[in-house]
Amino acid sequence: MADKLKTALFKFTCCAGCQFQLLYFFSPESFLETLDLLDFVYFRMATSKELKEDDHYDLAFIEGAISTTEDIEKVKKIRKQSDIVVGYGACAAHGGVQSIGDWTPQRKLEETVYPNPLQMKSIKVHPVDEFIRVDYQLRGCPIDEVEFMELIRALAAKKEPYLREYPVCVECKFANNICILLMRQGVLESMCLGPVTRAGCRVACTRNMRACFGCRGPMTNPNIPEMVRTFKGKGFTEHEIFTRFTEYAGLSPEFSEGARAYYERKAPYYERPEWRAA
Numbered sequence: 688m689a690d691k692l693k694t695a696l697f698k699f700t701c702c703a704g705c706q707f708q709l710l711y712f713f714s715p716e717s718f719l720e721t722l723d724l725l726d727f728v729y730f731r732m733a734t735s736k737e738l739k740e741d742d743h744y745d746l747a748f749i750e751g752a753i754s755t756t757e758d759i760e761k762v763k764k765i766r767k768q769s770d771i772v773v774g775y776g777a778c779a780a781h782g783g784v785q786s787i788g789d790w791t792p793q794r795k796l797e798e799t800v801y802p803n804p805l806q807m808k809s810i811k812v813h814p815v816d817e818f819i820r821v822d823y824q825l826r827g828c829p830i831d832e833v834e835f836m837e838l839i840r841a842l843a844a845k846k847e848p849y850l851r852e853y854p855v856c857v858e859c860k861f862a863n864n865i866c867i868l869l870m871r872q873g874v875l876e877s878m879c880l881g882p883v884t885r886a887g888c889r890v891a892c893t894r895n896m897r898a899c900f901g902c903r904g905p906m907t908n909p910n911i912p913e914m915v916r917t918f919k920g921k922g923f924t925e926h927e928i929f930t931r932f933t934e935y936a937g938l939s940p941e942f943s944e945g946a947r948a949y950y951e952r953k954a955p956y957y958e959r960p961e962w963r964a965a
Contacts, residue, residue, distance in 0.1 A: 692745040692843060695729035695738075696775070697765055699751030699758050700785060700812065705776035706732045706750060708829035717836050724843045743768050746842060749821075750775040752782045753813045766819040771842060777828040779815045781904045781936035784828075786812045790933055790946070814938060823848060827888055828902035828935060834887045852907035855881035855899050858890045867898050868917070878923055878931055883909035883941070900934055905941035915948040 696706065709721070710733055725746065729738050747769035753759060766772055777783045788796050789811050797804035815821055825835055834851075841848035859866065859881060868879040880901035881893060892899055905911075918928050932945035 690843075691724060691726035692839075693743070694725040694727050694746045694748070695742070695744045695765075695769075696727065696731075696733075696748040696750065697729070697761075698731065699749065699762070699779075699815075700754040701751030701776065701778040701783060703732065703750070705825075705829045706730075708832070709835070712829075713832050713835075717832055720836065721839065724839050741768075744770065746771045746773065746839075748773050748775040748825075749779050749815050752778045752785060753815060753818060754785070754809045754811075756808070756810060759818050762815060762819055771822045772815075772819065773838065774815050774821045774824040774826075776830050777826060777902045777904070777935050779821075780824045780826050781942075782812045782814050782938040783935060786814075786936075786938045787933055788812065789938060812938070823850075826885060826903040831888055831891075833889065851885060851887045853886050854906045854909070855884045855886050855888065855890060855893065855903075858886045858888070859893050862890050862894055864890060864893050865896075867893055867896065868921075877921075878918060878927060880914070880931060882917075883911060883914045883945075901931065901942065902935040904936040904939050909941050911941055911945045912948065915945055 698706065709718070713721070727734055727736070728742065728744070729736055744765075747765050749762065749765065749772060753762060774780045778785070782789065793809075793811065794804070797807050801807055816824075823838060825831075825838060827834075838848045856866075866879075867877050868881065870877050877898060879893065879898035881899040883905055884899050884901045885903045885906040888903055915928060918931075928948070929946045932942045936942045937946050
């Protein structure tokens with residue numbers, strides 16, 4: 688169909704779980720509607736179509752964080768070739784799980800993990816919007832089906848998509864969930880980031896009595912100091928607070944503040960003013 692959005696999906700540093708979410712875990716109705724709205728001209732996991740170097744895209748999804756200098760060049764080229772760029776998942780939006788390493792010196796990581804660190808060419812992990820303008824973010828680990836469908840329907844209709852800026856707690860209230868954060872101390876995984884995490888996940892974790900891990904990153908204007916004080920008041924250690932805030936979105940300014948609040952660590956290297964000036 689001529690009115691389909693010419694679409695490409697690119698993968699950088701990640702587990703590809705958000706691609707699996709689309710291909711294997713979306714409902715058949717959503718998957719078929721996706722194919723009606725989007726013409727995937729490049730999607731390595733799903734099609735045999737080869738990448739055309741000088742192609743132009745109506746829509747480009749970028750999955751994964753940026754972790755090499757080659758990635759920087761590639762993502763800038765994608766931005767130049769695309770009308771709309773969407774960050775696809777937690778790794779693209781905030782660095783994801785691998786961004787935990789940004790709080791440790793690079794040489795220490797290489798010496799611990801790799802027999803021959805000289806072969807490594809990686810840099811500190813960065814979210815995609817550190818290097819290019821991203822028009823929209825599909826957050827979460829993995830992305831949410833409903834939010835994905837809302838986005839592509841809006842873009843196909845040339846309308847602005849609906850963006851949720853409120854916390855996960857609002858969705859918990861709508862779902863009549865028990866508040867995990869207010870449960871008695873000692874209950875497994877009651878250290879919940881729902882009050883400061885952006886909604887849109889349909890409370891996938893908390894409806895199953897698991898704490899929110901913050902994989903969708905911070906909501907708009909979160910009260911991070913109060914969240915930290917709440918955790919401290921419930922007896923969680925400084926290291927536990929640091930770990931929770933850096934698990935998925937520790938590179939965001941808001942969660943980075945939470946990680947530093949009571950655990951005396953420096954900010955990730957890329958946020959340091961002297962790095963910016965270099």
